[in-house]
Amino acid sequence: MSTCQIVPPYLLERIARTHPDRGTGDRSRNTLEIDARLRQRRVETPAASGAAGAQAALAPPLFSVHTADQGSDLPGPLVRTAGDPPSGDPAVDEAYAGVEASLALFADVYERRSYDGQGAPVVATVHYEQDYDNAFWDGTQLVFGDGDGTVFGRFTKPVDVLAHEFTHAVTQFTANLTYEGQSGALNESISDAFGSCVKQRLARQLATEADWLIGEGIFMPSVQGQALRSMKAPGTAYDDPTLGKDPQVGSMDDYVQTTDDNGGVHMNSGIPNRAFSLAATTIGGDSWEGAGRIWYAALTSGLSPDTDFAGFAAATVAAAGDVSPEAVDAVTSAWAQVGVTPKDGSTTPGHDGAGGFGERVVVTRSGGVAGISRTGQLLVGDDPRTPEVESLLDRVDLRSVAVHRPQPDRFVYTFEARGERVVVGENDLTDELRRLADLLLP
Numbered sequence: 211m212s213t214c215q216i217v218p219p220y221l222l223e224r225i226a227r228t229h230p231d232r233g234t235g236d237r238s239r240n241t242l243e244i245d246a247r248l249r250q251r252r253v254e255t256p257a258a259s260g261a262a263g264a265q266a267a268l269a270p271p272l273f274s275v276h277t278a279d280q281g282s283d284l285p286g287p288l289v290r291t292a293g294d295p296p297s298g299d300p301a302v303d304e305a306y307a308g309v310e311a312s313l314a315l316f317a318d319v320y321e322r323r324s325y326d327g328q329g330a331p332v333v334a335t336v337h338y339e340q341d342y343d344n345a346f347w348d349g350t351q352l353v354f355g356d357g358d359g360t361v362f363g364r365f366t367k368p369v370d371v372l373a374h375e376f377t378h379a380v381t382q383f384t385a386n387l388t389y390e391g392q393s394g395a396l397n398e399s400i401s402d403a404f405g406s407c408v409k410q411r412l413a414r415q416l417a418t419e420a421d422w423l424i425g426e427g428i429f430m431p432s433v434q435g436q437a438l439r440s441m442k443a444p445g446t447a448y449d450d451p452t453l454g455k456d457p458q459v460g461s462m463d464d465y466v467q468t469t470d471d472n473g474g475v476h477m478n479s480g481i482p483n484r485a486f487s488l489a490a491t492t493i494g495g496d497s498w499e500g501a502g503r504i505w506y507a508a509l510t511s512g513l514s515p516d517t518d519f520a521g522f523a524a525a526t527v528a529a530a531g532d533v534s535p536e537a538v539d540a541v542t543s544a545w546a547q548v549g550v551t552p553k554d555g556s557t558t559p560g561h562d563g564a565g566g567f568g569e570r571v572v573v574t575r576s577g578g579v580a581g582i583s584r585t586g587q588l589l590v591g592d593d594p595r596t597p598e599v600e601s602l603l604d605r606v607d608l609r610s611v612a613v614h615r616p617q618p619d620r621f622v623y624t625f626e627a628r629g630e631r632v633v634v635g636e637n638d639l640t641d642e643l644r645r646l647a648d649l650l651l652p
Contacts, residue, residue, distance in 0.1 A: 215619030216438070217362070217369050218476040219577045223584025224454045225361055227652045265488040273309045273332035275302050278353075280340045284350055285333050288548055301336040301366045305354060308372030308408075309334055315373070315408050316380065319498050320506045325379035332376070336366055345371055346619055347378040361452060368425045368437075369412060370405035378618050385513040389616040392518035394475035397618055399482035402441060403505055406487075407498035417490040423447065442487040444480025460484040462519075462549030465583040469624060469633055470576030470583050472616045475489055481548045482519060488544035489526075493537055504529045504541060510636065519545075524552035526603055535618035570626075571599055573650040575620040586650035595649050602649075606642040608632045 211551050273292050276285040277299075290297045297303055309332050316322040323329040333351040342355025345365040352375050354365045365371055378401050381387055387397040402424050410420045424447075425438030435448025435456075444460035451466040458480035459466060465481070490501035508525035517525075523545040528538040547551060569590045576583040590596050608630040614637065616622070621636040625643060634643060 215344045216365060216374055217344045218449065218471060218619070219277060219575050219621035220457070220476070220583035221438075221453060223575055223651070225452055228452050228454075247265045247367075256415055257378065267557060272329075273306075273313065273334070275305045276333065276335045277302065278335050278338045280337055280356075282339055284337045284338075284348075284353065286337075289336075293422075299336075301354065301356065301364050304364065304366035304369075305334045305336050305352070305372060308366065308369045309352070309376065311369060311408050311412055312373045312376040314533070315404070315411055315498060319502065320500050321381070324374060326383045335371075335430065338457060345375055347375045347382075349382070350378075352376065357428075357430075357450065359430065361428055361430060361577065362428055365428065368409075368427050370402075370409040371425050371438075372399040372405075373408035373430065374405035374424065377404040380404070381509065384438035386515050387513070387517065388515045389472055389475065389618045391473035391475070393516050394472050394618070395478040396482055396517065396519065396522050398475050399486065400505065400509060401618075402439065402479065402483050404502065407502045410496070416495060417500065418494065420497065422487050423486050439480070439483065441480075441483040441548075442491075445486055458483075460548060468576075472577055472622050472635075474620075476577065481550065482522065485523070485544045485548045485550065488547055489541045492540035492544065500537075501541075504533065504537065507532070515589075519550045520553035523550050527552045550628075571603070571646075571650065572624075572626040573647050574624040575621050575647065576624070577620060577652055584651055588650055588651050599646065599649060602642045602646050603627055606640055611638065611643070613638055 259483045274288055275290045276287060277289050278284065278286040283529065284352070289302045291297065313324060313332065316324075324332060324377040334354070335351060336354045336356075338353050338355050341358040343362045344356055345352070345354045352372065354372070357363045357365060378397070381400055382399055387393045387396055387400075405424060406420065406422060410417070422442040423440055426436060428438060429435050429448070433448065433453065434450040435453060437447045439456070439458055440447045444458035445456050447456040449455045457466075457477050459477060460480045460483075462481060466477045468474045470478035471477065486501055486505060489504070490497040493500035504526050507529035508522060511525050511529065513522065513525060526541050526545075527538060542552065570587055571590065572585065572587040574583060574585040588595055588599055590600065606623060608627065609632070610631050611634055613632070613634055616635050617637055623636065624644065625632050625634065625646065639647070
């Protein structure tokens with residue numbers, strides 16, 4: 211399964227390129243380089259079975275919080291486990307509270323025991339690397355950085371960020387939605403939806419009272435922005451000289467066709483995000499009991515991994531039919547307002563990989579939880595980087611680069627050189643491609 215990170219790469223790329231403080235730009239680049247070194251830990255979805263599964267069904271879900279001590283070894287030394295008193299370390303105690311709240315939502319409301327449904331222990335690690343501007347689920351555990359202290363603060367601070375990553379694990383063990391195109395945007399949106407449910411449940415808010423912001427409090431005070439995303443008003447979460455303007459869209463009329471960010475998964479997730487917030491506020495009451503139950507039933511209804519917006523909309527309408535005619539109307543209307551018509555059997559269309567820039571070498575990085583893109587290029591010739599770039603291209607055949615299943619919230623690189631074009635997830639970067647990206651990306 212894929213690694214799922216909370217900050218889209220296009221946001222980190224924008225920071226690295228535009229922030230007036232050179233040190234902050236260096237820290238963002240450092241986060242991106244760390245992400246490029248992370249590797250897929252689990253490709254196939256594991257499942258508990260037999261005696262192990264039976265034992266898990268009897269015991270309450272366990273969880274533990276570890277520290278990487280600004281290193282990269284996972285999970286790191288144990289700091290706090292379920293039932294322990296507060297540690298006094300804010301990141302540890304915030305991660306503890308977030309895991310506990312996420313487990314409670316899925317257990318109390320949806321009768322799901324941990325992310326796999328069989329009580330799997332949850333492991334979280336904080337203080338990952340130095341100035342690390344991200345959080346992710348790597349297929350086996352949750353990982354959180356402390357932020358750079360200039361743009362981003364602790365990634366454990368907003369509880370919905372932690373719940374977002376936990377829900378990626380739930381999706382892995384249910385629909386296992388392919389992290390590309392519309393199915394990838396659904397993967398992101400489902401994490402935002404249940405992240406909001408956790409946040410609102412802790413605050414005891416009705417759906418109509420909630421702010422529907424994802425990652426509120428993640429930015430430092432100098433940043434002109436409320437949060438990473440707004441579910442009820444996609445595209446309005448931030449507008450800052452360093453970050454740029456929030457690129458999310460909230461309607462199919464504005465759907466972004468791109469090969470960046472695994473087909474724009476963080477930009478286009480605003481469409482199903484808005485549909486969820488509309489459905490929740492129309493149904494009324496608590497989001498987790500209303501629209502949340504419907505969305506969970508759809509997620510666990512046997513979807514294809516390549517389900518698109520229309521296919522998922524159909525699943526939610528069907529699930530609403532088990533609630534009431536009014537719920538069906540509310541869900542159908544919510545999808546209609548974002549331009550999606552429910553349709554059974556829909557799948558995500560493929561992506562065109564054609565392209566090529568001849569003597570110009572171009573590298574684009576996109577994706578990541580914040581979704582900001584960055585592009586660098588070199589015209590072969592007098593540029594002092596030319597000899598090393600040509601040497602790297604001589605050692606790698608772009609046509610034969612192995613590309614595996616995209617990973618949620620991980621960065622995506624597009625390389626264009628010598629008439630070839632290839633899109634590669636950060637987990638598939640070779641040493642040569644990683645060095646090429648380091649040379650060309652600002």
